[in-house]
Amino acid sequence: MNYIARTEAKVVAVIGAGTIGASWSAWFLARGFRVNASDPSPEGEAFVRRFVANAWPQLVELEIATITLDEALARLVFTADIAEACKDADFVQENAPERIEIKQELLARIDEHLPEGRVIGSSTSGLKASDMQARMARPGRLVVAHPFNPPHLIPLVEIVGGRQTDEAACDWALGFYNDHGKRAIRVRKEVPGHIANRLQAALWREAAHLVSDGVASVSDVDAAITEGPGLRWAIMGPHLTFHLAGGDGGIRHFADHLGPAIKTWWDDLGAPVIDARLTDMLEEGVREEAGGRSTADLAAERDRKLIALLKTVKPGA
């Protein structure tokens, strides 16, 4: 299959315009695309337009936006009709609910109406492309293109193909996102949670274990990340961090000399159960950590710091 040149892509259909779809819409508009957004909800269009307007100052501050908000809103077309949204699209970002029957039927319809040579990216966090492509006439063009929330701010996109996916469709999607400043990565096997959510789950498992086992409070475990290794992880991933920890001998020296200590820690990691007792402990601990700050306050604080961090640490991203 031949796909259109990436630079020829001008129109993106965003199918499913809840929080993820609206955030994607903001990002595609910021990068200069026309966006055909589609959602069955009668509130869908108002929701997307409000989301884009709210996100715009962030997109301007991060220099992701290349046009004005008015120009962007003029390029946003909303339709409940999937066929209408797809018929002139050069790429589809699909964000439907995480149920396999819904995805299969929707992707078959998208495939039916989308012109040849166009790739479909699914934002799914939990389903496999191999399962979702079952009813498509042209399954080769479906890739998982999983963002990290919120997609308009966070650079990561995980690209995974299914059994019937063309290698060229994966390559096209990787290049397309990266052309526009995302950091798309290639996941070579379909595994539960792709990569980032698995890593996040691995970290949280031990964090929850330490609380469950009475080793430390929720807020102290959180601080052990944010005031310690978490400061590095916005800058360098775990492998490069340990490469530097190995000095001149790099990660080989690290593996040879600290491997045995790490093995000891690995063997002692916990496997907590998310039951009523642990949920109570977590809720009480988080309440203490929040110290009276509402969820809205905390989210605003996080977003403000996230923007500042992205400006500082990811210039040009």
Next chain:
Amino acid sequence: MNYIARTEAKVVAVIGAGTIGASWSAWFLARGFRVNASDPSPEGEAFVRRFVANAWPQLVELEIATITLDEALARLVFTADIAEACKDADFVQENAPERIEIKQELLARIDEHLPEGRVIGSSTSGLKASDMQARMARPGRLVVAHPFNPPHLIPLVEIVGGRQTDEAACDWALGFYNDHGKRAIRVRKEVPGHIANRLQAALWREAAHLVSDGVASVSDVDAAITEGPGLRWAIMGPHLTFHLAGGDGGIRHFADHLGPAIKTWWDDLGAPVIDARLTDMLEEGVREEAGGRSTADLAAERDRKLIALLKTVKPGA
């Protein structure tokens, strides 16, 4: 046991002045303490003075330094003699090699020469206070006070007592570090790796597994952190992150609704073996990720971004 008022502490003995001890020396000097640094190496004094001078611009930029470099260096006393270093100290930060016999003997000597009412903090990453305090006449004043490297920049300090440690000594150390802008946390059980290194090990286990299993390249796994959840972890720890992910229902809603998905991921996490095959894969992958940047280049880049991040995200820390 009564300990001196924290505000009365003016002199810190830094026993063991390699990289960790020199970094601690820079931090204590920046906070206005006189530092008695001690190390058996004939190069010890020159090493510490050079380290402090190199670190000073960072300490000024982060507003941790309250005095000039000349003032600081005038307050730095170096002696190979442990008794001399401890005799007028108000706190000891011990950073000897990680061997239990060395620590036991050294801590007994420190304890012998340090005045009453003074706490001893050990930087150990791998040993237990319960074991280290075996030969001390006053074991109640020994706490583990484990920094995250480099101590002059990273706020985290993990405080853990041993079986014979006074609760008051732990409280004193917690308050002391926090008075000066550190984020000291209380570890309530002696567990291998304390907290931060366990969490780091948990994350790296899955990262190494994904490489070992061929799911993604070293650089793509690292990017899955630095361009995704790692951006959050400098700002909010895993518990508060998931509290916000739960919306109005907070972490209880999150646990109830996403717990089953997370359980699926937990059950699928890997347990790699650090053998020759994996070490080769990691070394090759890190080389590709470094893209010609030397270890020194990478470390300089990390430190530059770390300073920028600390200024942005941890104002006042």
